[in-house]
Amino acid sequence: MAYLGKSVDRQMYFGAQPNLFRLALRMRNNATQAEKMLWKHLKKYRSQGYIFRRQHPIDFYIADFYCHKLKLVIEVDGEIHNLEEVNEHDESRTGHLEKYGIKLIRFTNEEILKNEELVLQQIREFIVKLASPALLGAGDGRG
Numbered sequence: 001m002a003y004l005g006k007s008v009d010r011q012m013y014f015g016a017q018p019n020l021f022r023l024a025l026r027m028r029n030n031a032t033q034a035e036k037m038l039w040k041h042l043k044k045y046r047s048q049g050y051i052f053r054r055q056h057p058i059d060f061y062i063a064d065f066y067c068h069k070l071k072l073v074i075e076v077d078g079e080i081h082n083l084e085e086v087n088e089h090d091e092s093r094t095g096h097l098e099k100y101g102i103k104l105i106r107f108t109n110e111e112i113l114k115n116e117e118l119v120l121q122q123i124r125e126f127i128v129k130l131a132s133p134a135l136l137g138a139g140d141g142r143g
Contacts, residue, residue, distance in 0.1 A: 012068040014100055016057030024055040024062050034109035035064060035076050041120055042074070050127065058102070061093055070130045073097060073104040074123065076112060103130060 031039070031054070042052040042065055049069065056066035058073070065074040077090075094104050105126055112119050 020057040034112040
């Protein structure tokens with residue numbers, strides 16, 4: 001098993017197996033240009049208490065970016081995601097992650113590279129929505 005340290009919340013991995021951690025490490029070392037660009041901006045959310053992790057194992061998937069506090073996955077999709085079978089897999093994966101209460105948003109490499117500010121604005125809006133007290137209280141009887 002990969003060493004996760006005593007202070008790490010192991011629940012944020014939702015039972016991911018050791019081989020997924022090794023694959024995630026390789027993927028972090030081979031990031032696309034769009035992933036590198038987005039990561040530069042997502043790191044800035046740490047100061048607000050939202051820590052994003054790159055290539056984060058969740059159950060039997062690897063999320064491109066994951067914030068456990070928000071239970072938010074951000075996916076960066078290349079052209080292969082336009083294929084029908086890959087798209088079907090993506091939809092299935094989204095449904096599986098939603099069972100854990102995880103929200104998922106997707107952007108294409110092209111969107112990030114050509115419309116960086118729009119993508120960042122959409123991410124900010126999504127974070128504000130997820131962090132709002134009304135949403136955080138939803139499902140617990142308070143609103």
